[in-house]
Amino acid sequence: MKSEKQVQNPESSMQNIRNFSIIAHIDHGKSTLADRLIQVTGLVEDRDFRDQILDNMEIERERGITIKSQAITLPYVNRKGQAFVLNLIDTPGHVDFSYEVSRALASCEGVLLLVDAVQGVEAQTLANLYAAMEHDLEIIPVINKIDLPSADIDRVKEQIEVDLGLDSDLAILCSAKEGTGIEDVLEAITNQVPPPSSVAEGPLEALIFDAHYDPFRGTIVSCRLFSGSVRSGDIIRLMYNGATYKVEEVGVFRLEREPKNRLSAGEVGYIISGIKTVSDTRIGDTITLDHDPAPAPLPGFKEVKPVVFASVYPVASDDYRSLVEALDKYKLNDAALIFQKDSSAALGLGFRCGFLGLLHLEIVQERLEREFDQSIIMTSPTVQYRFTLTNGEEVTVDNPAYYPDPVTIEQAFEPYIRASILIPERYMGAVMELCLERRGVNSQFNYPTPGRIEILFDLPLAEVVYDFYDNLKTVTQGYGSFDYDLIDYRESDLIKLDILMNGEKVDALAQIVHREGARPRALLACKRLKEEIPRHLFKIAIQGAIGGTIIARSTITPFRKDVTAKCYGGDITRKRKLLEKQKKGKKRMKMVGSVSIPQSAFVAVLKSDIG
Amino acid sequence: MSSGLYIHVPFCRSKCPYCAFYSIPSPSLIPIWFDGLKKEVLLYKGQFDPFDSLYVGGGTPTFLDNRTLTGLIDHLFTHLDFAPDTEFTVEANPCDLTDEKTETLRGLGINRINVGVQSFDEHVLSFLGRRHGVREVNGALDRLRRFRFKNVGIDLIYGFREQGLKGWLNTLDNALSFQPEHISCYQLTFEKKTVFGRLRDKGQIEPLMESEEAAHFLATSQHLENKGYIHYEISNFAKDDLCRSRHNQKYWRHIPYLGLGPSAHSFHGKKRWWNVRSIKKYCNAVEKGRPPVEGCETLTDEQLWLEALSLGLRTSSGIDLGTVNSIPQSKMVLSSLQTSGLVKVIDGKIIPTREGFLVADQLPVCFFEGV
Numbered sequence: 006m007k008s009e010k011q012v013q014n015p016e017s018s019m020q021n022i023r024n025f026s027i028i029a030h031i032d033h034g035k036s037t038l039a040d041r042l043i044q045v046t047g048l049v050e051d052r053d054f055r056d057q058i059l060d061n062m063e064i065e066r067e068r069g070i071t072i073k074s075q076a077i078t079l080p081y082v083n084r085k086g087q088a089f090v091l092n093l094i095d096t097p098g099h100v101d102f103s104y105e106v107s108r109a110l111a112s113c114e115g116v117l118l119l120v121d122a123v124q125g126v127e128a129q130t131l132a133n134l135y136a137a138m139e140h141d142l143e144i145i146p147v148i149n150k151i152d153l154p155s156a157d158i159d160r161v162k163e164q165i166e167v168d169l170g171l172d173s174d175l176a177i178l179c180s181a182k183e184g185t186g187i188e189d190v191l192e193a194i195t196n197q198v199p200p201p202s203s204v205a206e207g208p209l210e211a212l213i214f215d216a217h218y219d220p221f222r223g224t225i226v227s228c229r230l231f232s233g234s235v236r237s238g239d240i241i242r243l244m245y246n247g248a249t250y251k252v253e254e255v256g257v258f259r260l261e262r263e264p265k266n267r268l269s270a271g272e273v274g275y276i277i278s279g280i281k282t283v284s285d286t287r288i289g290d291t292i293t294l295d296h297d298p299a300p301a302p303l304p305g306f307k308e309v310k311p312v313v314f315a316s317v318y319p320v321a322s323d324d325y326r327s328l329v330e331a332l333d334k335y336k337l338n339d340a341a342l343i344f345q346k347d348s349s350a351a352l353g354l355g356f357r358c359g360f361l362g363l364l365h366l367e368i369v370q371e372r373l374e375r376e377f378d379q380s381i382i383m384t385s386p387t388v389q390y391r392f393t394l395t396n397g398e399e400v401t402v403d404n405p406a407y408y409p410d411p412v413t414i415e416q417a418f419e420p421y422i423r424a425s426i427l428i429p430e431r432y433m434g435a436v437m438e439l440c441l442e443r444r445g446v447n448s449q450f451n452y453p454t455p456g457r458i459e460i461l462f463d464l465p466l467a468e469v470v471y472d473f474y475d476n477l478k479t480v481t482q483g484y485g486s487f488d489y490d491l492i493d494y495r496e497s498d499l500i501k502l503d504i505l506m507n508g509e510k511v512d513a514l515a516q517i518v519h520r521e522g523a524r525p526r527a528l529l530a531c532k533r534l535k536e537e538i539p540r541h542l543f544k545i546a547i548q549g550a551i552g553g554t555i556i557a558r559s560t561i562t563p564f565r566k567d568v569t570a571k572c573y574g575g576d577i578t579r580k581r582k583l584l585e586k587q588k589k590g591k592k593r594m595k596m597v598g599s600v601s602i603p604q605s606a607f608v609a610v611l612k613s614d615i616g
Numbered sequence: 617m618s619s620g621l622y623i624h625v626p627f628c629r630s631k632c633p634y635c636a637f638y639s640i641p642s643p644s645l646i647p648i649w650f651d652g653l654k655k656e657v658l659l660y661k662g663q664f665d666p667f668d669s670l671y672v673g674g675g676t677p678t679f680l681d682n683r684t685l686t687g688l689i690d691h692l693f694t695h696l697d698f699a700p701d702t703e704f705t706v707e708a709n710p711c712d713l714t715d716e717k718t719e720t721l722r723g724l725g726i727n728r729i730n731v732g733v734q735s736f737d738e739h740v741l742s743f744l745g746r747r748h749g750v751r752e753v754n755g756a757l758d759r760l761r762r763f764r765f766k767n768v769g770i771d772l773i774y775g776f777r778e779q780g781l782k783g784w785l786n787t788l789d790n791a792l793s794f795q796p797e798h799i800s801c802y803q804l805t806f807e808k809k810t811v812f813g814r815l816r817d818k819g820q821i822e823p824l825m826e827s828e829e830a831a832h833f834l835a836t837s838q839h840l841e842n843k844g845y846i847h848y849e850i851s852n853f854a855k856d857d858l859c860r861s862r863h864n865q866k867y868w869r870h871i872p873y874l875g876l877g878p879s880a881h882s883f884h885g886k887k888r889w890w891n892v893r894s895i896k897k898y899c900n901a902v903e904k905g906r907p908p909v910e911g912c913e914t915l916t917d918e919q920l921w922l923e924a925l926s927l928g929l930r931t932s933s934g935i936d937l938g939t940v941n942s943i944p945q946s947k948m949v950l951s952s953l954q955t956s957g958l959v960k961v962i963d964g965k966i967i968p969t970r971e972g973f974l975v976a977d978q979l980p981v982c983f984f985e986g987v
Contacts, residue, residue, distance in 0.1 A: 542953070542975055543956060566827075568850055568977050572850070578881070
């Protein structure tokens with residue numbers, strides 16, 4: 006650890022600030038490298054250290070992913086004795102959060118592009134590289150895991166040269182796990198990443214790249230200052246909605262927040278200003294000073310809109326109140342989630358929710374269950390459809406339960422995306438097939454580097470929301486990366502698929518589908534429900550129907566025999582424990598007539614066979 | 617209420633490939649086990665109501681030599697209280713029932729012998745890894761009658777491909793020819809950590825399909841009831857009401873029982889506890905005057921209810937209607953179970969039918985609340 010004395014006035018000028026991010030394919034060691042940088046710069050005592058130190062959420066640590074952007078300021082004195090302030094901005098790594106990633110990258114001047122010495126360059130490496138190039142960032146290739154016996158540094162260097170078009174001589178060799186090469190990485194950051202080219206004088210321009218909720222302080226806004234400065238007492242204005250707040254505290258992120266007198270151009274830090282909920286801020290918005298505003302917001306702001314919708318119900322209807330409270334609390338820290346009241350004949354009162362994508366949906370579901378202790382049922386996700394009715398009225402429907410009376414529908418429209426899929430050439434056939442199967446049109450091909458191909462397709466959003474990404478990863482053995490933009494609404498032949506359980510319609514299982522895909526979808530739903538619903542003591546008939554016509558069916562056969570042969574001394578406790586589990590499990594099932602349906606069934610109806 | 621006493625004799629000459637009970641083939645440990653057991657008996661002196669059933673099981677109790685057996689019974693009767701009409705059962709391996717051993721058992725006041733016959737088919741016996749053949753079985757059963765044992769139980773195993781339904785019914789008829797007072801028919805279960813369990817996992821034994829198992833079960837019940845036996849619990853049949861196993865019924869009715877010996881389980885009041893599964897640990901504990909208990913639990917009312925529900929629905933006595941009265945949808949569940957022919961309601965009792973026995977593990981689940 007470097008002592009404070011050696012550090013020569015680190016705040017002296019922007020020249021000593023380096024803002025950077027680490028980008029990598031999943032499992033190439035991003036979090037481990039971040040951990041090591043934090044350790045080597047002495048920000049944390051070894052005894053206080055834990056792995057994946059930046060990922061605070063339980064779900065992040067458990068899944069080994071980063072969901073929220075996070076910044077940390079590291080002090081570093083380089084080999085020449087110059088003191089630096091290094092701001093590491095950790096970013097999420099999933100397409101659902103690509104906007105957040107773009108704002109985090111916009112706050113940097115350089116990135117460490119991490120490549121696994123065994124796995125080599127992979128799809129996400131490329132996608133990340135393009136993202137970094139789009140923001141005109143200095144890119145430092147880093148080859149990680151060189152300690153592994155199967156590391157093939159020469160091959161990876163060649164890939165860096167050929168696939169990425171970067172100078173492999175500049176690649177730094179390290180093992181984040183062993184802690185070797187970490188100083189070289191830090192040196193490269195100070196030598197190669199340019200200092201921020203921000204304007205010290207001039208009106209405040211601070212880019213919000215994240216916001217999170219603190220129960221005691223309200224919303225903590227993470228931002229990068231491009232111009233001017235801000236201190237406590239200033240009145241700031243959020244340029245998106247013009248709202249003004251008085252700044253209570255500014256500072257930088259160490260492992261804890263560290264208050265400072267002021268934040269200046271080029272710096273990365275936080276602002277606390279009595280903003281009640283995270284939803285009052287917008288990622289990508291510009292903060293300026295109320296009395297001396299910037300002439301225009303920083304470029305790149307987008308309002309994030311939900312693209313996937315699903316309903317959430319409490320498993321027990323008594324828990325509705327508690328779900329209301331949980332969602333309100335959850336929303337404090339996740340501006341991207343939107344919700345409104347909803348009700349279903351089968352599932353009772355609940356909420357219709359909008360999500361950024363499926364990972365976002367899963368995260369919300371998991372956090373509501375784990376952190377907020379809710380037992381919920383989530384219906385299968387859908388997109389937002391538009392209908393023109395015969396009376397000229399236009400309606401928007403994001404819930405199959407509100408599908409208009411078919412005789413009144415003049416025209417139906419569904420949202421389309423332009424998908425960009427980056428793959429090694431050899432997977433082209435499989436990916437083409439997948440896209441065509443999902444009603445893809447208007448294909449186009451680019452060849453960014455030899456051996457690689459970028460496939461562009463117009464795809465109905467409904468065809469990708471559920472498991473397209475999983476399927477893509479499967480057919481490309483993990484090498485496919487995927488990104489998309491919503492483009493427009495197109496006319497489509499849509500119908501409503503009903504699911505019946507022993508003759509009873511279950512509204513929460515209905516789907517809006519394309520006519521051509523109705524039968525396969527119905528068959529799939531019947532198959533999935535058969536897998537998800539446990540056997541009962543009676544036969545269960547599952548049917549898929551359009552209007553009054555049954556187009557698919559499956560049957561769950563009843564238990565023929567289920568009995569324990571011996572039940573004496575010790576068997577009794579074992580048997581009772583099983584019963585307790587079954588009793589608890591049944592409490593989490595929804596009764597439709599006398600059929601108990603597990604929560605998982607409501608989402609599983611859409612899940613296809615691959616993946 | 618009179619309690620039951622169970623003694624676990626954790627020794628066998630050899631381990632059967634399907635058996636998951638705690639037993640070891642090490643006769644050299646018998647003396648220290650016996651010393652330990654004598655000490656454990658003293659720990660519970662005066663703590664239970666007089667016992668009116670004593671069940672010596674295992675393992676193979678008849679593996680013990682006559683002196684140890686006699687010493688064991690003497691010790692029990694010296695230090696614990698028994699009712700005058702105590703049902704006194706010993707499990708026996710056909711191989712061990714020599715004239716001498718049978719006479720000893722008789723002399724000890726044992727009035728019920730449960731013989732581990734398993735099958736009357738030579739091939740099946742060898743598949744099951746039994747040490748005895750059909751000849752030993754016949755000899756042992758004849759001998760028991762000769763020594764005037766009036767209450768003889770036969771244990772059988774069925775429900776596997778290597779035996780088949782025809783072979784099984786044949787075995788049943790052979791058993792019936794001895795007119796036993798009690799027959800236990802256990803469907804073969806592939807327990808974890810047994811040889812059969814591993815063979816099944818490796819695909820080297822193919823269990824019957826569920827529908828075949830069901831057919832075997834129904835045929836068994838039908839056949840024995842035709843012969844006048846009462847199917848009073850999933851796996852147990854009695855020649856008449858008086859021949860039901862008094863001791864085993866205690867397990868199913870929340871009647872207190874004390875289990876002594878390694879791995880034995882006990883129940884008293886709302887408490888269950890169980891002994892360590894190791895002779896060494898067992899002896900160490902009793903040596904220091906401590907109960908050799910590995911774990912215990914005090915049941916909540918909810919847990920007691922769950923047990924009453926599931927244990928009751930395994931017997932022809934069933935459960936009181938009151939047991940499920942508090943459940944909001946119980947009427948609906950009950951009427952659908954009756955319609956499906958799985959239970960009958962007779963004199964305020966819910967009684968499983970033969971078809972109901974077949975899905976007894978699911979019956980309690982029907983009464984659990986979904987939403």
